[in-house]
Amino acid sequence: MTQIEGLNPFRPGDGQRPPYLAGRESEQGRLRKILAEISAGRPPAANMVMYGPRGMGKTVLLNWLVDEVEKTAKHNRPLRTVQSTPTIFPSLKSLWNKLISDDWKEKLWPNQIELGAGGNKIVWNSKAPDDDDLVSALIEECKERPVVLLMDEAHTMEPAFCQALLNISQQARQNAPFLLVLAGTPGLRHFLSTVNASFIERSNVIGIARLDAQATADAIVKPLNEHGIEIDADDLERVVEDSQHYPYFIQLWGESLWDLAKQKELQKLTSEEITEAETKVENRRSNFYEQRRATLDDLELLPAAVAIAAVFQNTETTTRDRLKEIIADNLPADSLATQSVNEHLQTLIRHEFIWNPPDSILFEAGIPSLMRYVLDRQREHVQKVSPASLA
Ligand SMILES: Nc1ncnc2c1ncn2[C@@H]1O[C@H](COP(=O)(O)OP(=O)(O)OP(=O)(O)O)[C@@H](O)[C@H]1O
Numbered sequence: 001m002t003q004i005e006g007l008n009p010f011r012p013g014d015g016q017r018p019p020y021l022a023g024r025e026s027e028q029g030r031l032r033k034i035l036a037e038i039s040a041g042r043p044p045a046a047n048m049v050m051y052g053p054r055g056m057g058k059t060v061l062l063n064w065l066v067d068e069v070e071k072t073a074k075h076n077r078p079l080r081t082v083q084s085t086p087t088i089f090p091s092l093k094s095l096w097n098k099l100i101s102d103d104w105k106e107k108l109w110p111n112q113i114e115l116g117a118g119g120n121k122i123v124w125n126s127k128a129p130d131d132d133d134l135v136s137a138l139i140e141e142c143k144e145r146p147v148v149l150l151m152d153e154a155h156t157m158e159p160a161f162c163q164a165l166l167n168i169s170q171q172a173r174q175n176a177p178f179l180l181v182l183a184g185t186p187g188l189r190h191f192l193s194t195v196n197a198s199f200i201e202r203s204n205v206i207g208i209a210r211l212d213a214q215a216t217a218d219a220i221v222k223p224l225n226e227h228g229i230e231i232d233a234d235d236l237e238r239v240v241e242d243s244q245h246y247p248y249f250i251q252l253w254g255e256s257l258w259d260l261a262k263q264k265e266l267q268k269l270t271s272e273e274i275t276e277a278e279t280k281v282e283n284r285r286s287n288f289y290e291q292r293r294a295t296l297d298d299l300e301l302l303p304a305a306v307a308i309a310a311v312f313q314n315t316e317t318t319t320r321d322r323l324k325e326i327i328a329d330n331l332p333a334d335s336l337a338t339q340s341v342n343e344h345l346q347t348l349i350r351h352e353f354i355w356n357p358p359d360s361i362l363f364e365a366g367i368p369s370l371m372r373y374v375l376d377r378q379r380e381h382v383q384k385v386s387p388a389s390l391a
């Protein structure tokens, strides 16, 4: 029996490239089309906004986009990506430093920049160019070398910073191939509409949702097979179903199965290993859910979350009005004095308990099975408090 070699290829975590990026063909197709346009020197018709609950694979898709851009290195007009988050570039100045490349800065303002500490960071000196100069410089550079600016975790931007960024993007995009891609959790949609009322409608919006069953199976089985590990169709089906097609759980499953195969030196996983892996996955998942439940509790939104979860036991989607009714009926009276029902609804969206994908007006569960967990914990709690209710 051959030993299974190497490190575990599955990467349950944060933005880690999965061993097989499954089920994003349509999103990748849309992104490739825009890259082809800007590669040809054409300003993109709109900015891009990508949103979806945590763990769905937004950062993975942004990283994929960076790899695609790198493939243009040998083209006539190679593209350049600037990868950012509000924490990496908290100020506009730090962002400008990256948006305009170091060689371009040297070329345009040879006497107005200086090397910072360590010699690897360029900082503007007191005679720094003003915003108009910077936008013009960006436009000129983009004509030669288009820029794709990726802002991950965009829902955490300061509103003033976001506003400035949207202005830069609008000016640059009118004149040159410059693409702004904003990615974030479902709260991003509301956040952007508070900064600029019509921004979302005028953007190219991609919802990052769960995978379908086939893509889920591929994401698990392809990396296993590559390492010589087999799994029967029935067992795979069990894994696919339990993962709820949620990318983060898919990686948890893959990791556990691969570890077991290596540990037991197995080239064929049986239902025994699936059961063993299930326990491990379940433990990790419970921690993950418990943290989210605690957050809802801290926000005093747990009773509303439980009532919403009860509704979702019989349906996959519901309307905004129905959710608002449930929230209004399940809030402590004083919390309605300080925040409106709409604000509480936005909080539940921000914490990904519910979300509505871009192509739908209906709401669905955010992180799968968090609702089931919240309900189960509530039942346990009720039984502890009043055992008679068991009868
Ligand atoms: N298409 C995919 N196929 C298989 N695994 C994936 C896919 N997309 C993401 N993953 C895996 O899912 C996990 C979450 O991905 P990622 O961190 O990109 O999610 P996210 O949406 O950016 O989450 P967050 O909002 O917390 O930043 C990672 O372990 C990643 O490897």
Ligand SMILES: [Mg+2]
Binding pocket: 014, 015, 058, 059, 060, 152
């Ligand atoms: Mg991410």
